[in-house]
Amino acid sequence: MTAQAIIQSLASGLLMGLLYGLIAVGLALIFGLMDVVNFAHGEFLMIAMYVSFFLFAFFAIDPLLSAPLVAAALFVFGAVVYLLIVRFAMRAKANAGMVQIFSTFGLAIVMRGLAQFFFTPDYRSIPQSWLGGKTISFAGVFLPEPQLIGALVSILAFAGLYFFIHRTDFGRALEATREDPGAVALVGIDKNRVFALGWGLGAALVGLAGAIMASFFYIYPDVGASFALIAYVTVALGGFGSVFGAFAGGIIVGLVEATTALVLPPSLKSVGIYAVYLLVVFIRPRGLFGQM
Amino acid sequence: MDKNFAARRRRDLVIAAVLAALAALAPLFVKDVYVQNILILTLMYAALSQSWNILSGYCGQISLGHALYFGIGAYTTELLFTKFGVLPWFGMLGGGVIAALIAMGLGYPFFRLRGHYFVIATIVIAEIGLLLFQNWEWAGAAMGITIPVRGDSWLKFQFMRSKLPYFYFALVLCCLAWFVTWWLEDSKWGFWWRAVKDNPEAAESLGVVVFNSKMGAAAVSAFLVAIGGAFYAQFLAYIDPESVMGFQFSLLMALPAVLGGIGTLWGPVLGAAILIPMTELTRSYIGGSGRGVDLIVYGTLIVLISLALPQGLVSLFSRAKSKGATR
Amino acid sequence: MTALLETRGVWQRFGGLVANSDVSISVGRGEIVGLIGPNGAGKSTLFNLIAGVLPPTQGTIWFDGEDVTKMPAAERCQRGVGRTFQVVKSFETMTVIDNVIVGALVRNTVMREARRKAHEVLEFTGLAARADVRASDLVPAEKRRLEVARALATEPKLLLLDEVLTGLTPTEAQTGVALVRKVRDAGITVLMVEHVMEIVMPLVDRAIVLDLGKVLVEGKPTEVVRDPKVISAYLGDRHAVSA
Numbered sequence: 001m002t003a004q005a006i007i008q009s010l011a012s013g014l015l016m017g018l019l020y021g022l023i024a025v026g027l028a029l030i031f032g033l034m035d036v037v038n039f040a041h042g043e044f045l046m047i048a049m050y051v052s053f054f055l056f057a058f059f060a061i062d063p064l065l066s067a068p069l070v071a072a073a074l075f076v077f078g079a080v081v082y083l084l085i086v087r088f089a090m091r092a093k094a095n096a097g098m099v100q101i102f103s104t105f106g107l108a109i110v111m112r113g114l115a116q117f118f119f120t121p122d123y124r125s126i127p128q129s130w131l132g133g134k135t136i137s138f139a140g141v142f143l144p145e146p147q148l149i150g151a152l153v154s155i156l157a158f159a160g161l162y163f164f165i166h167r168t169d170f171g172r173a174l175e176a177t178r179e180d181p182g183a184v185a186l187v188g189i190d191k192n193r194v195f196a197l198g199w200g201l202g203a204a205l206v207g208l209a210g211a212i213m214a215s216f217f218y219i220y221p222d223v224g225a226s227f228a229l230i231a232y233v234t235v236a237l238g239g240f241g242s243v244f245g246a247f248a249g250g251i252i253v254g255l256v257e258a259t260t261a262l263v264l265p266p267s268l269k270s271v272g273i274y275a276v277y278l279l280v281v282f283i284r285p286r287g288l289f290g291q292m
Numbered sequence: 293m294d295k296n297f298a299a300r301r302r303r304d305l306v307i308a309a310v311l312a313a314l315a316a317l318a319p320l321f322v323k324d325v326y327v328q329n330i331l332i333l334t335l336m337y338a339a340l341s342q343s344w345n346i347l348s349g350y351c352g353q354i355s356l357g358h359a360l361y362f363g364i365g366a367y368t369t370e371l372l373f374t375k376f377g378v379l380p381w382f383g384m385l386g387g388g389v390i391a392a393l394i395a396m397g398l399g400y401p402f403f404r405l406r407g408h409y410f411v412i413a414t415i416v417i418a419e420i421g422l423l424l425f426q427n428w429e430w431a432g433a434a435m436g437i438t439i440p441v442r443g444d445s446w447l448k449f450q451f452m453r454s455k456l457p458y459f460y461f462a463l464v465l466c467c468l469a470w471f472v473t474w475w476l477e478d479s480k481w482g483f484w485w486r487a488v489k490d491n492p493e494a495a496e497s498l499g500v501v502v503f504n505s506k507m508g509a510a511a512v513s514a515f516l517v518a519i520g521g522a523f524y525a526q527f528l529a530y531i532d533p534e535s536v537m538g539f540q541f542s543l544l545m546a547l548p549a550v551l552g553g554i555g556t557l558w559g560p561v562l563g564a565a566i567l568i569p570m571t572e573l574t575r576s577y578i579g580g581s582g583r584g585v586d587l588i589v590y591g592t593l594i595v596l597i598s599l600a601l602p603q604g605l606v607s608l609f610s611r612a613k614s615k616g617a618t619r
Numbered sequence: 620m621t622a623l624l625e626t627r628g629v630w631q632r633f634g635g636l637v638a639n640s641d642v643s644i645s646v647g648r649g650e651i652v653g654l655i656g657p658n659g660a661g662k663s664t665l666f667n668l669i670a671g672v673l674p675p676t677q678g679t680i681w682f683d684g685e686d687v688t689k690m691p692a693a694e695r696c697q698r699g700v701g702r703t704f705q706v707v708k709s710f711e712t713m714t715v716i717d718n719v720i721v722g723a724l725v726r727n728t729v730m731r732e733a734r735r736k737a738h739e740v741l742e743f744t745g746l747a748a749r750a751d752v753r754a755s756d757l758v759p760a761e762k763r764r765l766e767v768a769r770a771l772a773t774e775p776k777l778l779l780l781d782e783v784l785t786g787l788t789p790t791e792a793q794t795g796v797a798l799v800r801k802v803r804d805a806g807i808t809v810l811m812v813e814h815v816m817e818i819v820m821p822l823v824d825r826a827i828v829l830d831l832g833k834v835l836v837e838g839k840p841t842e843v844v845r846d847p848k849v850i851s852a853y854l855g856d857r858h859a860v861s862a
Binding site: 296297478484487490491493494496497499502555 | 711712730
């Protein structure tokens with residue numbers, strides 16, 4: 001194994017990791033806001049990829065351009081899911097945790113079914129996107145353009161999110177609600193509205209990720225499942241609910257995955273991620289950046 | 293009060309006996325192999341869900357990784373049978389014991405985790421197991437193991453001509469899992485588990501060793517699930533990692549209990565009796581043609597029931613009863 | 620005869636914060652002792668150290684002639700320490716009787732005996748009529764009572780009560796006081812933490828006042844309330860200014 005190969009795989013791991021972070025951050029945001037894990041998160045990603053695909057197929061809009069549209073569509077979708085399902089799940093008096101898990105899980109199954117029904121189980125891809133298949137060579141290290149752009153988008157998205165949470169009214173309402181949901185009701189913030197917007201924002205972020213992914217990944221009804229587990233691990237590694245943690249968690253997951261692929265057969269590359277998750281939570285039961 | 297309680301326990305036992313007897317007679321009327329198949333699966337999932345319910349329902353440690361124990365039961369049995377000629381019955385017990393030991397071994401680090409960290413850890417460990425088996429050449433890797441045909445016999449627990457023996461075994465397994473639950477429900481363990489689920493700190497202050505309670509629940513639960521896995525392997529006569537250790541098993545063990553009523557005696561049976569035939573029927577009648585309609589129906593049902601009846605379908609019965617009882 | 624409970628030079632630090640510094644108290648058999656003090660005095664911390672929620676940073680805790688400093692809560696319960704929680708922690712999905720059975724199982728491994736014991740305790744605490752009600756359906760005062768019942772079912776030698784009388788209506792508090800007396804008359808030693816002095820003073824044999832993590836004064840309730848140090852410690856705290 002040459003140093004070149006190691007640098008190559010670490011570089012692609014880093015790029016992929018930034019994308020993992022972007023996929024996961026919506027999950028972290030929603031969890032931090034209201035202690036709910038969205039078990040349909042992977043399906044949100046899947047829907048985003050399809051939206052991006054059809055925008056390309058029907059209107060020839062490149063995924064890179066359609067990303068804001070996809071994010072907007074997912075924003076609406078996320079808010080609707082909150083209003084139609086999650087809002088009611090949160091009212092459960094008995095078995096609250098169970099109700100949250102299985103109502104979103106049921107939603108995931110419905111979404112997969114709908115995708116199969118309307119889009120067929122066929123694998124699809126966007127063949128001639130602007131970025132697809134191109135690579136940039138940098139000092140002998142080859143970097144695929146879509147991932148590179150994806151990583152850039154991810155960094156921008158995180159920077160934007162940081163700005164948003166700390167500098168805007170809604171961001172402050174979001175922070176306040178997550179710190180003390182009871183108190184915000186007293187100062188006249190409508191909790192439901194904040195939650196709905198939080199779900200919208202979380203979904204929009206995964207929508208952004210989905211649009212990027214669509215330009216270089218196969219699109220099929222079950223695509224979410226493979227990324228969902230990685231997203232949970234990413235969020236848990238970072239410490240549930242920590243937005244910065246999701247960013248760092250994503251990078252760690254990407255690097256670990258790339259490193260594992262160097263030493264183990266490719267079919268075992270996820271084992272490294274899972275093992276790191278277990279290792280981290282055994283040492284720090286609340287994740288790397290979670291409050292103890 | 294005590295009399296009521298004892299009477300209720302006895303009533304449960306009588307109902308179970310009647311249901312089991314009726315089920316045992318079912319093959320007299322059901323000759324169709326397809327329907328028999330559904331009955332077998334229903335009984336098996338009822339048993340599995342009942343076992344899952346011990347750890348996740350009574351003790352409150354939600355596992356979405358029980359497929360691991362299911363697969364271990366299946367693989368132990370078939371590896372012992374095909375490689376060493378050990379009879380499936382011993383493999384079944386061996387698989388149960390190994391699964392229980394693994395569950396306890398995992399319990400050491402896992403039971404320190406709370407909430408979602410625990411749930412995700414269970415999913416992750418089952419995925420690791422799946423990946424390892426997929427890459428384990430000696431155990432057939434992703435190709436799996438085909439169980440050699442040695443002729444129909446109870447000794448080898450293998451039946452090609454009729455599915456009825458499998459049916460009866462599944463029935464016995466279901467009764468066993470139910471009875472174990474019934475028995476444990478009114479025991480020190482049963483009370484400890486429920487206390488741990490509701491409030492571990494308070495339980496600890498009342499002399500409950502929380503960690504040991506979880507370990508006990510994990511061991512019993514994994515043992516029974518592994519027996520189910522061994523059965524399933526014999527029933528299929530072929531196993532590969534995905535078809536005995538895939539995530540869908542973790543889910544299919546949890547769902548009947550959740551729909552029927554988690555942490556209740558009758559929930560898993562009731563849930564399985566509704567869910568499994570529905571799954572199978574939608575899969576074969578609409579699943580083939582409609583592409584995913586089965587998933588839509590299935591998922592919608594899960595969402596609706598978990599929102600409308602957080603305590604499961606059994607709560608319909610107790611609600612009706614308590615209404616009748618009010619003076 | 621030695622004291623039933625003794626803490627010797629107990630310290631508890633959380634990071635830079637010192638919650639208990641060099642606390643040495645003792646509780647004799649058959650006493651009702653009140654542990655009082657203004658908010659943030661370190662009462663709850665000391666209480667949790669005695670119950671075994673966490674070990675002290677320094678010092679030792681002795682119960683019934685045995686060093687229990689490092690013993691986990693469950694084991695202390697088996698030795699005879701029963702407790703309630705300031706924020707009630709009922710087993711919400713279980714019925715009242717089932718809640719109490721959990722406690723009774725410490726000394727009765729046969730279910731029938733545990734159940735009988737639990738019924739006995741419910742009679743004793745006046746909850747018998749509510750036996751088959753889910754704990755989540757109880758009113759707050761009943762939940763407090765259930766906490767006491769559950770702890771009593773473990774047949775403790777020492778019962779630790781964490782603000783069981785706070786937040787009750789005067790009538791409810793009266794029944795609570797009567798119950799504590801009844802418990803003592805049954806031969807159980809009681810150590811109770813209370814924030815509000817008026818309620819506990821008539822009830823306890825001896826009061827220990829904590830302030831800023833230290834034992835400020837210790838003695839008969841009538842003496843303690845007149846002690847200038849106690850008065851000044853409480854003066855900043857408007858809710859509890861008393862006679």
